[in-house]
Amino acid sequence: MFSPNASPAPPCNPVGPDLVGMGRAALAEEMAAFGAEPFRARQLWHWIYHRGVTDFAAMTNLAKGFRERLAARYELRRPEIATALASADGTRKWLLRFKDGQEVETVHIPESDRGTLCVSSQVGCTLNCTFCHTGTQHLVRNLGAAEIVAQVMVARDALGEWPSPAEGRTPGTPALAGGRPGVTNIVLMGMGEPLYNYDNVAAALKIMMDPEGLAVSRRKITLSTAGVVPMIARIGAELGVNLAVSLHAVSDELRDQIVPLNRKYPIAELLQACRHYPGSSNARRITFEYVMLKGINDSPAEARELVRLLKGIPAKVNLIPFNPWPGAPYECSTDAAIAAFSDIVFDAGYSAPVRTPRGRDILAACGQLKSESVRARRTAPAPAPAA
Ligand code: SAH
Numbered sequence: 001m002f003s004p005n006a007s008p009a010p011p012c013n014p015v016g017p018d019l020v021g022m023g024r025a026a027l028a029e030e031m032a033a034f035g036a037e038p039f040r041a042r043q044l045w046h047w048i049y050h051r052g053v054t055d056f057a058a059m060t061n062l063a064k065g066f067r068e069r070l071a072a073r074y075e076l077r078r079p080e081i082a083t084a085l086a087s088a089d090g091t092r093k094w095l096l097r098f099k100d101g102q103e104v105e106t107v108h109i110p111e112s113d114r115g116t117l118c119v120s121s122q123v124g125c126t127l128n129c130t131f132c133h134t135g136t137q138h139l140v141r142n143l144g145a146a147e148i149v150a151q152v153m154v155a156r157d158a159l160g161e162w163p164s165p166a167e168g169r170t171p172g173t174p175a176l177a178g179g180r181p182g183v184t185n186i187v188l189m190g191m192g193e194p195l196y197n198y199d200n201v202a203a204a205l206k207i208m209m210d211p212e213g214l215a216v217s218r219r220k221i222t223l224s225t226a227g228v229v230p231m232i233a234r235i236g237a238e239l240g241v242n243l244a245v246s247l248h249a250v251s252d253e254l255r256d257q258i259v260p261l262n263r264k265y266p267i268a269e270l271l272q273a274c275r276h277y278p279g280s281s282n283a284r285r286i287t288f289e290y291v292m293l294k295g296i297n298d299s300p301a302e303a304r305e306l307v308r309l310l311k312g313i314p315a316k317v318n319l320i321p322f323n324p325w326p327g328a329p330y331e332c333s334t335d336a337a338i339a340a341f342s343d344i345v346f347d348a349g350y351s352a353p354v355r356t357p358r359g360r361d362i363l364a365a366c367g368q369l370k371s372e373s374v375r376a377r378r379t380a381p382a383p384a385p386a387a
Helices: 022-031 038-050 064-073 143-160 194-209 227-241 252-257 269-273 302-310 336-345 369-381
Strands: 078-086 092-097 102-108 114-117 185-188 221-225 242-246 287-292 315-321
Touching: 022 038, 038 287, 092 143, 102 143, 114 143, 143 194, 185 194, 194 221, 194 227, 221 227, 221 287, 227 242, 227 269, 227 302, 242 269, 269 302, 287 302, 287 336, 302 315, 302 336
Parallel strands: 114 185, 185 221, 221 242, 242 287, 287 315
Antiparallel strands: 078 092, 092 102, 102 114
16 A cells, blocks of 8 residues: 655556556556556556656546656656757657667658658667668667657657647647657668567567557558568568568569578569558558669669569659768769669669658668767777877
């Protein structure tokens, strides 16, 4: 039982179990075990995920004694923001530090009609794609569901996006100051391979999609995979989010080299899984990502082969200019090569936009994440030499 304490109650118990990251069922179970009535779990859900409060005292429709009991037992945890950077183009990047000191990066990319949050699923990555800086780092660990959800919550904190009590507004609607979009879209395209951490990613996505909480529609969420074939059908069947596939090469010979996961799941098997992706249609096409590497995968013949491979799949192609990183063994294709490649794919009836690099100046663009922070940490113990 809660015993009243003379000193002021802390906002929450910093070593208690974290309520943030619990799904609906887990929160209901937790509250039942705590002796609270079922509607309390629903109220808490609203405060945590719709209003984003981090202090039990702010939950004004709960009785004061109950708030104090909650605060004495539980935490409402946010990861620490170790670094926050803003690009000249408006992109923002947060380096988040979790309780055990591990760090990941989350990126917010504002556009006129949307704000996309690029979320990480692992600390590091196992895939070792040769053009990706994250891939040159080892996998440290999977993120838990709470740590994946927390990335959205931190972004909403930083963007000032939680609705105030007076507003009936739903978070995610572009109603911030000056019409600036907050988080309307989520892409699992940060650090890590989401399908190698499927259970936690799925639990996190279910929380993000809950209409009474973070309320991001499955149509506005895209999961990107390098092609973990046996897991692909589950994304469509269990989560119903959009699928993006990092293809990057049209022959197994090249893909084996640049996306080594291809040795396990070659192109034909990957495309077969895409052909059967539940819920894909012309209205909901699968995105194929294709990084443009000069002289490696960017010839007109490869564009034509790509078109041939995609036949029968409701597809669009996203051409990603290679984002350089220190020591990278590649260069970005020329603008002319990218345009010629795009034209061939487009003329075959596929949308083939070239992804505008965003946040390159803060190493926030595709394939650049985490690199700077790892280097900084490695060199941290040495005294900084005078410039
Ligand atoms: N592991 C998943 C999620 C990462 S998504 C996946 O591979 O899909 C990150 C996207 O950026 C992937 O399409 C990846 O291939 C691409 N990418 C990686 N390094 C890049 C670089 N240096 N320049 C441009 N795109 C890159």
